Amino acid sequence: MLKGFRDFITRGNVIDLAVAVVIGAAFTAVVNAVVTGLINPVISMFFEADSLNEAMQVELFGGSVLSFGLILGAIINFLVVAAVVYFVFVMPMNHVKQRAEERIRSGQPPAAGDPPTPTEVELLGQIRDLLAEQAGSAQTGGKHAGS
Known part of the structure; x- marks a missing residue:
């Protein structure tokens, strides 16, 4: 039971998720600082309010308040987060991936950190050898069992 739990915790996806949550929490602080600072x-300059939460409010008859500024603030937060994630993480990773694919297509050797990629002929040869090895061990196992 403990071995299964240990395997689950040390599985790569769980560690990646934990790192993502920690980075996300730190990133939230950055986004909040951008919005606050x-x-x-800028909003207070144009709308005469301290923050978006207090800007563009419409009072209704029952005393309720529609807060369009609150919605606008959430949209701006989302766009800031999405832009930073795209330009800091997604775009550079796509660029690295594209360069690696171009290198493979052009026949250039892989970069220093890249594992060597076997060719199709090498893979087919490995499959052939494994099949021959399996067929040989099955025949050898059959002869020993009958002796």
Whole structure:
């Protein structure tokens, strides 16, 4: 039971998820700082409110308030997060991946950290050898069992 739990915890996906959660929490602090230090002062300049949460409010008859500024703030937060994730993580990774694919297509040797990629002929040869080895061990096992 403990071995299964240990295997689950040390599986790569769980570790990656934990790292993503920690990075996400740290990233949230950065986004909040950008909104508090940059966006809210601009909003207060135009809408005469301290933050988007207090801007563009419409009072209804029952005393309720529609907060369009709150919605706009959430949209801006989302766009800031999405832009940073794209430009800091996705775009550079796509660029690295594209360069590696171009290197493979052009026949250039892989970069220093890349594992060597076997050719189709090498893979087919390995499959042939494994099949021959399996067929040989099956015949040898059959002869020993009958003796």
